[in-house]
Amino acid sequence: xxxxxxxxxxxxxxxxxxxxxxxxxxxxxxxxxxxxxxxxxxxxxxxxxxxxxxxxxxxxxxxxxxxxxxxxxxxxxxxxxxxxxxxxxxxxxxxxxxxxxxxxxxxxxxxxxxxxxxxxxxxxxxxxxxxxxxxxxxxxxxxxxxxxxxxxxxxxxxxxxxxxxxxxxxxxxxxxxxxxxxxxxxxxxxxxxxxxxxxxxxxxxxxxxxxxxxxxxxxxxxxxxxxxxxxxxxxxxxxxxxxxxxxxxxxxxxxxxxxxxxxxxxxxxxxxxxxxxxxxxxxxxxx
Ligand SMILES: NC(=O)c1ccc[n+]([C@@H]2O[C@H](COP(=O)([O-])OP(=O)(O)OC[C@H]3O[C@@H](n4cnc5c(N)ncnc54)[C@H](OP(=O)(O)O)[C@@H]3O)[C@@H](O)[C@H]2O)c1
Numbered sequence: 001x002x003x004x005x006x007x008x009x010x011x012x013x014x015x016x017x018x019x020x021x022x023x024x025x026x027x028x029x030x031x032x033x034x035x036x037x038x039x040x041x042x043x044x045x046x047x048x049x050x051x052x053x054x055x056x057x058x059x060x061x062x063x064x065x066x067x068x069x070x071x072x073x074x075x076x077x078x079x080x081x082x083x084x085x086x087x088x089x090x091x092x093x094x095x096x097x098x099x100x101x102x103x104x105x106x107x108x109x110x111x112x113x114x115x116x117x118x119x120x121x122x123x124x125x126x127x128x129x130x131x132x133x134x135x136x137x138x139x140x141x142x143x144x145x146x147x148x149x150x151x152x153x154x155x156x157x158x159x160x161x162x163x164x165x166x167x168x169x170x171x172x173x174x175x176x177x178x179x180x181x182x183x184x185x186x187x188x189x190x191x192x193x194x195x196x197x198x199x200x201x202x203x204x205x206x207x208x209x210x211x212x213x214x215x216x217x218x219x220x221x222x223x224x225x226x227x228x229x230x231x232x233x234x235x236x237x238x239x240x241x242x243x244x245x246x247x248x249x250x251x252x253x254x255x256x257x258x259x260x261x262x263x264x265x266x267x268x269x270x271x272x273x274x275x276x277x278x279x280x281x282x283x284x285x286x287x
Contacts, residue, residue, distance in 0.1 A: 054078040054117050055259060056154075058105065058145055059124035060098060061088045063206045064160055067252040068122055070094050075256060082114045083125075089209075105141035115152040120259035121145065122158040123182075131174030139178030143185045156193040158259045159186050160251065163200040163243045163271055183268070195258040196268045197251060204248030227275055243271050250278035 055072050059065040060081025072079045079098050081087075086102035087095060103111025105125060115121075123145055127137045142159060149157055161179045169176045186194040206213045227244040254277045258264045269277070 053119050056118040056121045057081045059083050062124050065124035067248045068255050069098050071252040071256045073097050105144050112148050118154050120156040121149050122255050122259050124160045134174030135178040139181040142182035146185045146189050150189045156259050157190045158195045158255050161196050161198050163198045194266050198270050199246045199251050200243035200271050201245040202248050203245050253278050
């Protein structure tokens with residue numbers, strides 16, 4: 001359910017549409033024919049999703065993906081995950097409520113069965129290695145997923161990409177070329193239902209085998225400082241290095257909203273957009 005907070009809509013044009021349904025909206029003042037009504041975005045009111053909504057998280061057993069699964073389950077969605085190792089070693093109780101599929105987006109077509117009945121996809125598939133490997137995992141694997149999702153009639157697709165680090169991008173050429181190739185595919189195939197999130201460093205508690213790494217110790221204070229230093233980000237060459245880190249729960253919250261909310265604006269959301277959307281009061285984190 002949505003509530004328009006602002007809009008670039010002619011008040012009287014709106015009134016005349018509304019008047020056909022409710023005469024109390026009728027605009028009678030001839031001097032007010034084209035009064036502009038300035039607005040930036042729509043807010044989502046927190047209501048349970050229809051039971052037919054099913055979310056597939058690609059890489060739902062990873063650092064960001066598992067947080068997205070928890071957020072989506074908390075919102076009452078049916079949640080499935082696809083990755084090469086399936087559930088892998090996750091022991092937490094929330095994992096019992098996820099439908100785990102095992103499959104490799106870079107191999108034959110058997111993984112496509114996981115898309116049956118899915119209404120939205122969030123892809124967290126990505127990684128590091130040699131340049132050619134990074135291109136395949138960040139680019140080709142996601143391009144395969146985007147194409148298969150369109151063929152299966154999936155309505156919305158959210159891709160967790162990465163912020164542009166300017167000069168530093170050259171150090172990870174395959175990673176960024178892969179990310180941008182997947183973004184282009186998404187914007188082409190999902191003009192209205194495709195959303196790209198571009199976080200910088202994501203912090204939270206990351207599982208490495210049986211250990212838990214508290215990345216927030218560094219990320220949280222940096223986020224506090226850098227989110228208010230946006231002008232530094234516009235400095236030539238070094239600017240992108242001041243991109244604020246973002247909490248994994250903020251990324252998860254915005255990703256799930258972007259996947260489920262039909263009026264969430266399509267296109268690219270940078271770090272500041274992620275921080276802004278995650279702070280919106282009308283769409284709080286799941287309990
Ligand atoms: N962490 C950060 O600070 C950060 C910052 C900016 C952007 N990002 C982006 O956010 C996304 C998630 O990052 P993360 O830190 O959560 O990474 P992660 O923990 O390594 O998760 C990657 C996920 O992708 C799955 N996967 C990899 N290759 C696959 C394939 N061929 N087929 C199916 N599944 C595959 C992995 O599971 P299996 O190994 O079981 O297949 C895993 O679940 C990535 O795209 C990353 O580039 C991360």
